[in-house]
Amino acid sequence: MPKLEGIANRTTLDWRNTTRLRNVIPDDGSCHADWAFTTVQTLEAALAISNNKTGDEFALSVQHLIDCDQSNSGCLGGWPARAYKYIYNKGYLREKDYAYIKFLGRKSPCIKTNAAYFNRIALRSRQYLKLEPLQLMDFVATQPVAVAINAPECVYQYKSGILSDYDCKCSAIEYDDVSVNVIMTLVGYQILTPNDKESGYCDGAWILRSSWGSSFGENGHIRLCITKNKPEDEIGTCNILVYPQVPDVGLIQ
Numbered sequence: 001m002p003k004l005e006g007i008a009n010r011t012t013l014d015w016r017n018t019t020r021l022r023n024v025i026p027d028d029g030s031c032h033a034d035w036a037f038t039t040v041q042t043l044e045a046a047l048a049i050s051n052n053k054t055g056d057e058f059a060l061s062v063q064h065l066i067d068c069d070q071s072n073s074g075c076l077g078g079w080p081a082r083a084y085k086y087i088y089n090k091g092y093l094r095e096k097d098y099a100y101i102k103f104l105g106r107k108s109p110c111i112k113t114n115a116a117y118f119n120r121i122a123l124r125s126r127q128y129l130k131l132e133p134l135q136l137m138d139f140v141a142t143q144p145v146a147v148a149i150n151a152p153e154c155v156y157q158y159k160s161g162i163l164s165d166y167d168c169k170c171s172a173i174e175y176d177d178v179s180v181n182v183i184m185t186l187v188g189y190q191i192l193t194p195n196d197k198e199s200g201y202c203d204g205a206w207i208l209r210s211s212w213g214s215s216f217g218e219n220g221h222i223r224l225c226i227t228k229n230k231p232e233d234e235i236g237t238c239n240i241l242v243y244p245q246v247p248d249v250g251l252i253q
Contacts, residue, residue, distance in 0.1 A: 025220035027213030035078035074107035091118030
């Protein structure tokens with residue numbers, strides 16, 4: 001089992017309480033572009049942290065990724081690690097520099113953009129096949145992280161509270177049985193004490209930002225159970241410990 005003995009010494013961490021993460025709850029509607037929104041959110045935060053600025057000062061273009069990143073599939077899905085590589089090779093565009101187009105809810109022909117508007121950065125992404133809970137806590141303590149989860153219907157129906165595998169059978173037991181179908185931004189974690197009313201099954205909770213609008217869950221967010229000595233500990237609730245992706249950025253060139 002993953003070692004969680006150190007969880008009691010952790011304090012709750014939430015990037016929503018900082019200016020590094022933009023206070024924007026996206027809604028991709030029928031365009032399944034969660035990969036693009038998560039890529040943008042994590043990269044905006046990483047740039048803000050790296051350059052000691054706010055996330056609002058970057059405001060990257062989601063639509064540019066949907067339209068132009070041929071390594072992903074637009075509204076049919078994608079993977080942040082591939083998008084990070086695309087941005088490394090091409091550079092990123094701010095929303096205002098992609099023909100002032102905000103998210104359209106569909107994939108459109110890629111608009112040719114003057115090379116002068118692309119911002120080249122030293123970008124390296126790390127993708128992990130599986131982390132232990134404390135390792136993932138360490139990563140998100142540094143910056144928001146892209147995560148992939150398994151989201152059956154019970155996840156889409158989430159309203160509030162901490163979702164556990166007891167409530168929603170979304171977690172694999174064996175690594176070979178893992179499947180994921182939704183990308184979200186991990187923005188923090190919550191540590192519970194025995195006095196917390198939600199602590200019965202959970203020792204804490206992951207805090208994830210969706211791309212399903214502010215009407216989903218807790219203002220667009222979902223909390224997933226962090227458990228100790230439960231079978232799903234190896235994979236995480238809804239398989240969250242598998243395939244986390246972290247963008248590492250250098251100074252703007």
